[in-house]
Amino acid sequence: MEKKIALITGATSGIGRATAIKLAQMGFDIIATGRRAERLGLLKEELPENVDFLPLTFDVRDRDKVMEILGSLPKKWSNISVLVNNAGNAHGLDPIQTGSLDDWDAMMDINVKGLLYVSKVIIPGMTERKSGIIINIGSIAGKEVYPNGNVYCGSKHAVDAITDGMRIDLNPFGIKVIGIHPGLVETEFSQVRFKGDEERAEKVYQGFEPLLAEDIAEIIEFVVSRPRHVVLADIVVLPTAQASATLVKKSATS
Incomplete structure (x- = not known):
């Protein structure tokens, strides 16, 4: 029996990496995309030996590369059963009046347009x-x-709206569309947001127990394994210490 194929973007670290490993453990062959080829090579070493693996190195914001590489997949890899649009980033934490145009472009191009480019091909x-x-x-x-x-x-509100729109438009085809919206997950996210400021990034996760990338991967495992008639359409997942985007119960010593 032909194995199913899962494509995960942003698979070089964090949620994407954990998801690739989890889906491989479920028996999926894996297409993993990312900007860091060496990280994709390391990912291969963590997958079960019986899993076929196709690493693809490109930036999802590069429309031409996305269309060229994903649009010319070998026949063996063309029937993708699961697409996980994970690639994304946050750049800076500035008020609107002093925000960086480069940061804005990066967030809109990767979080929104990159998701659309990949989806358009698949x-x-x-x-x-x-x-x-x-x-x-x-x-x-x-x-x-x-x-x-x-x-x-704004970029993540767009992802939420696009996800709802996909679910509506693809309903006649029996395609499941799921939005997963995590709170604080300890990954490289804050290092990217604070542009390599390790001390500032570490403080984000101090004084409470954040989610881990593996927690989100386990949710994806559950979502993917539901019967055909069941779809968990919209999932918000927070660490127990977090009640909202800004309210987190931290220890007095943090």
């Missing part, structure tokens, strides 16, 4: 087969807006 195969699962990784920032979150929150 969805036609799913509609033709009348089956498939699309999982878009959003954020609690797509449900709330917080101080200095402006453009990042």
